[in-house]
Amino acid sequence: MKVDGKYQLLVVRARYLKTTLKLSKDIFQHAHTTFMEALSNNPNILPVKKSSRPRPNPEIQESAPFEAPEDEGETVEAIKEEKDENLKQVFKKIAAKVHPDKTLNDPWEEKSYKALLFEKARMYLEANDYCGIVEIAEELGIKPPSPTKKQIQMMKKTNRILEDEIDTIEESLVWGWYHAEGEEKETLMEKYIEHLRKNNTRP
Numbered sequence: 001m002k003v004d005g006k007y008q009l010l011v012v013r014a015r016y017l018k019t020t021l022k023l024s025k026d027i028f029q030h031a032h033t034t035f036m037e038a039l040s041n042n043p044n045i046l047p048v049k050k051s052s053r054p055r056p057n058p059e060i061q062e063s064a065p066f067e068a069p070e071d072e073g074e075t076v077e078a079i080k081e082e083k084d085e086n087l088k089q090v091f092k093k094i095a096a097k098v099h100p101d102k103t104l105n106d107p108w109e110e111k112s113y114k115a116l117l118f119e120k121a122r123m124y125l126e127a128n129d130y131c132g133i134v135e136i137a138e139e140l141g142i143k144p145p146s147p148t149k150k151q152i153q154m155m156k157k158t159n160r161i162l163e164d165e166i167d168t169i170e171e172s173l174v175w176g177w178y179h180a181e182g183e184e185k186e187t188l189m190e191k192y193i194e195h196l197r198k199n200n201t202r203p
Contacts, residue, residue: 006152007146007147007151007152007155010131010152010155010156010159011131011134011135011155013159014131014132014155014158014159014162015131015135017159017162017163017166018162020166021162021165021166021169024166024169024170025169027175027178028169028172028174028175030178031174031175031177031178032174034178035174035177035178038189039189039192039193042189042193044190044193084128084130084148084150084151086130086144086145086147086148086151087124087125087128087130087133088125089145090133090134090137090142090144090145091121091122091125091133093137093142094117094118094121094133094136094137094140094142095118095121097114097140097142098114098115098117098118098121098140099118100114100115100118102114103115117136117139117140120132120136121133121136124136128154129154129158130147130151130154130155131155131158173188173191173192176188177189177192
């Protein structure tokens, strides 16, 4: 497959993953709130020594992240590298259209929208996120240069990181409990309560 063909597939995949990750995070936040409410109302919770957070339990540690997952900004920071010339060229074209100095006379709504695009483009440049830069460029009618083989590899790496974040959320105990029914839901709750008892902690 030619580089341009791979690039198109990776861009489509990146957009899908970013949308899926955002939706998964929103669902996880609601699931976490619902889980903690159900836990606090569970009659099987016994008074135990208060602790700031439970000690790790190998049985559920990997499947029960009770803190909110990292946001997208932290994801792209993980793959920061030396700035790519192609990206810098595209960023300059984007900045020529949406830099705050270029929008002083625009209506407030348009100025705010362009400022947001500029900040997103700056973040993508810092992270060498070719997919992100391309999205902004296409939205502004700017044709980006074809990606290099190195950029293709970077795009694959970015997509793998997004996939891992989605998997972490969807493999969590909270996610499993939220989407379970009947006895399975009760079993998962009992499993976590038993974890609290063993570690002499409470939610």
